[in-house]
Amino acid sequence: MTNPVDILLTNAIVLTMDEKLTKFEPGAVAIQGDTLVAVGLEVEIRSAYTAQETLDCGGKVLMPGLVNAHTHVPMTLLRGLADDLRLEVWLMGYMMPVEREFVSPDFVRLGTLLACVELIRSGVTCFADMYYFEEEVARATADAGLRAVCSQTVMKYPAPDAGFYEESLAAARDFISRWKGHPLIMPSVAPHSPYTCTAEILQATAQLAVEFDVPLHTHLAETALEEENSRNEHGMPVIPYVKKQNLFDAKVLAAHCVHVDDGEIYTLMHHKAGVAHNPSSNLKLASGFAPVRKMLDVGLNVGIGTDGPASNNDLDMFEEVRLAAFLAKVNTNDPTALPAPTALSMATRLGANALHMGSLIGSLEPGKRADLILVNISPLHNAPRFRRDPNGLYSQIVYAGKSTDVSDVMVNGRWLMRDRQLTTLAEADLLVQAAEYATQIDLFLIKREKSVLSKLIAIGGATETESFEVQAKVRITDTESVLSALKKPEIEILHERHYREFDAYFSFDDPKQGHLRYREDESINAKGEVSNVRYRLTLLGMAREGHFPSDVLLSRSRFIAPATHSLRFYREYFKPVTETSIEKVRLRWRILFQGTEFFINLDKVIDPDLGSFLEVKSRTWSQRDAEHKAQLTTELIRFLEASPEETVAQDYIEIVETR
Numbered sequence: 001m002t003n004p005v006d007i008l009l010t011n012a013i014v015l016t017m018d019e020k021l022t023k024f025e026p027g028a029v030a031i032q033g034d035t036l037v038a039v040g041l042e043v044e045i046r047s048a049y050t051a052q053e054t055l056d057c058g059g060k061v062l063m064p065g066l067v068n069a070h071t072h073v074p075m076t077l078l079r080g081l082a083d084d085l086r087l088e089v090w091l092m093g094y095m096m097p098v099e100r101e102f103v104s105p106d107f108v109r110l111g112t113l114l115a116c117v118e119l120i121r122s123g124v125t126c127f128a129d130m131y132y133f134e135e136e137v138a139r140a141t142a143d144a145g146l147r148a149v150c151s152q153t154v155m156k157y158p159a160p161d162a163g164f165y166e167e168s169l170a171a172a173r174d175f176i177s178r179w180k181g182h183p184l185i186m187p188s189v190a191p192h193s194p195y196t197c198t199a200e201i202l203q204a205t206a207q208l209a210v211e212f213d214v215p216l217h218t219h220l221a222e223t224a225l226e227e228e229n230s231r232n233e234h235g236m237p238v239i240p241y242v243k244k245q246n247l248f249d250a251k252v253l254a255a256h257c258v259h260v261d262d263g264e265i266y267t268l269m270h271h272k273a274g275v276a277h278n279p280s281s282n283l284k285l286a287s288g289f290a291p292v293r294k295m296l297d298v299g300l301n302v303g304i305g306t307d308g309p310a311s312n313n314d315l316d317m318f319e320e321v322r323l324a325a326f327l328a329k330v331n332t333n334d335p336t337a338l339p340a341p342t343a344l345s346m347a348t349r350l351g352a353n354a355l356h357m358g359s360l361i362g363s364l365e366p367g368k369r370a371d372l373i374l375v376n377i378s379p380l381h382n383a384p385r386f387r388r389d390p391n392g393l394y395s396q397i398v399y400a401g402k403s404t405d406v407s408d409v410m411v412n413g414r415w416l417m418r419d420r421q422l423t424t425l426a427e428a429d430l431l432v433q434a435a436e437y438a439t440q441i442d443l444f445l446i447k448r449e450k451s452v453l454s455k456l457i458a459i460g461g462a463t464e465t466e467s468f469e470v471q472a473k474v475r476i477t478d479t480e481s482v483l484s485a486l487k488k489p490e491i492e493i494l495h496e497r498h499y500r501e502f503d504a505y506f507s508f509d510d511p512k513q514g515h516l517r518y519r520e521d522e523s524i525n526a527k528g529e530v531s532n533v534r535y536r537l538t539l540l541g542m543a544r545e546g547h548f549p550s551d552v553l554l555s556r557s558r559f560i561a562p563a564t565h566s567l568r569f570y571r572e573y574f575k576p577v578t579e580t581s582i583e584k585v586r587l588r589w590r591i592l593f594q595g596t597e598f599f600i601n602l603d604k605v606i607d608p609d610l611g612s613f614l615e616v617k618s619r620t621w622s623q624r625d626a627e628h629k630a631q632l633t634t635e636l637i638r639f640l641e642a643s644p645e646e647t648v649a650q651d652y653i654e655i656v657e658t659r
């Protein structure tokens with residue numbers, strides 16, 4: 001008496017990837033609906049089950065589908081857009097501005113479908129995604145027939161799908177409540193990272209994940225800079241900081257965890273967090289080496305992810321598994337550190353556990369979902385086969401196997417690829433649509449890269465403002481006469497400041513672009529101590545708007561923004577042709593002279609040694625007002641007993657350049 005099932009897969013080398021790494025050869029699998037009913041030796045399965053459909057696997061390896069533990073699938077449409085940059089420049093300078101401009105539900109759907117083609121073709125049956133408009137990722141993935149953890153991004157910055165974090169949090173709640181219980185999609189929430197989220201966002205997203213009992217997907221401890229900033233800003237490393245925000249109340253899937261110490265690894269273990277190790281991304285962005293061996297030793301569930309196709313640049317898990325094995329070896333100076341069976345376990349069972357989906361997928365065991373692949377292990381690049389070492393099969397797959405060796409893919413009992421033919425997706429149409437997006441994005445970036453101003457606006461943090469100034473700068477030898485003139489009753493001092501200023505001027509090929517100035521302003525208090533430091537970016541236009549008698553200029557300060565990134569960031573992002581540094585001590589007053597407000601700067605330029613300068617400035621908004629203020633400027637300079645005949649160029653950079 002045999003039991004009827006839907007499908008029998010026979011004549012296979014079955015790698016179950018269960019905890020004991022059980023193998024069956026020749027093996028077989030019985031499938032009923034979406035579920036694996038039996039896995040075992042072919043003779044036993046055949047004698048116990050009869051099926052409507054029996055498929056001879058031709059001696060290929062039959063194993064669980066690979067789990068891509070961390071990715072951003074719609075970014076297939078941004079693949080190769082900007083490479084060989086630091087994470088900060090890549091993310092803030094390119095990815096986020098392009099995403100703000102282009103990412104829409106349509107973009108996300110197309111990008112996801114393209115990714116699904118690539119994932120199915122390379123033997124992935126489940127992935128953990130994090131992006132915007134995540135519902136579109138979920139819908140496209142379900143249409144393709146793949147399984148995924150779909151995590152809606154929440155962060156403190158405006159996102160393509162939300163102006164404020166409250167909006168994206170509400171969208172995440174709505175998405176999760178409607179998709180919870182879907183046979184293929186596990187909805188989830190993704191606070192992007194501790195550095196792009198506030199403490200409040202981390203707490204709120206953790207609560208949401210707990211409320212719906214869904215995973216929480218995030219990036220943790222990816223770079224040394226993140227770790228260093230966390231210590232500086234919060235007084236502790238990343239993992240204790242997020243723990244303090246109750247993040248681990250939720251079922252956490254943490255991507256990267258590159259910069260974690262032993263204590264932090266135990267914290268992750270204690271809270272049953274899953275880790276997604278992303279070898280290609282960590283290598284390409286030079287993020288460092290995750291301590292994978294240590295994590296596995298304490299029993300952490302470490303999966304393997306490709307990360308997004310913009311930082312990899314593909315979704316090939318075969319390549320990723322091999323790199324994971326190699327990286328662990330080179331990182332520990334020990335070729336035994338991460339053997340092939342362990343690497344393949346990370347891409348299957350441990351990855352499923354990291355996604356908190358281990359009870360459903362990750363190994364071929366009765367009761368689990370029928371998510372499986374067939375892999376040809378006898379092409380030329382993988383021949384011959386040795387049978388002496390029981391781990392030889394794992395070595396064949398990890399060290400010599402290629403994604404193109406995957407011939408058949410089944411998810412939830414449904415074939416998505418048969419003999420390399422896709423059953424649910426039309427690849428050619430998708431490629432045509434992708435090319436159209438690429439053309440648009442190219443045009444957008446070509447236009448942006450031509451203008452320093454639009455590059456500045458693209459990284460956000462400020463809006464374009466124009467302020468017109470009437471100004472004059474004169475070289476002086478006697479600062480004492482200016483100081484004593486300022487004490488006369490004709491001048492009312494409103495405000496007084498003492499600064500030390502470090503300026504870096506960026507110059508560009510086209511002089512019409514002007515100069516970009518990065519300024520570090522150290523305020524010096526009465527005791528001579530630095531009381532405050534301010535960082536500002538100013539784009540200085542080269543063009544004079546007007547010229548009055550006595551070399552008084554009308555000029556335009558086109559753009560001022562707080563500098564929230566490092567000087568190095570701006571250097572790598574703007575790629576100036578030359579960079580000039582200037583250091584000076586500045587005494588600054590805001591005064592009233594004949595009823596008009598002026599700024600007076602008394603500067604001593606120390607490096608390079610340019611001497612002392614008196615600068616008089618006033619804001620203006622109309623031509624008549626400008627003429628009036630120009631006249632007053634000349635009078636004020638005379639009053640301060642400096643000679644206006646020695647008027648010099650507008651900014652120190654120009655003095656340096658014309659010396």
Ligand SMILES: [Zn+2]
Pocket residue numbers: 070071072219255307308
């Ligand atoms: Zn990522």
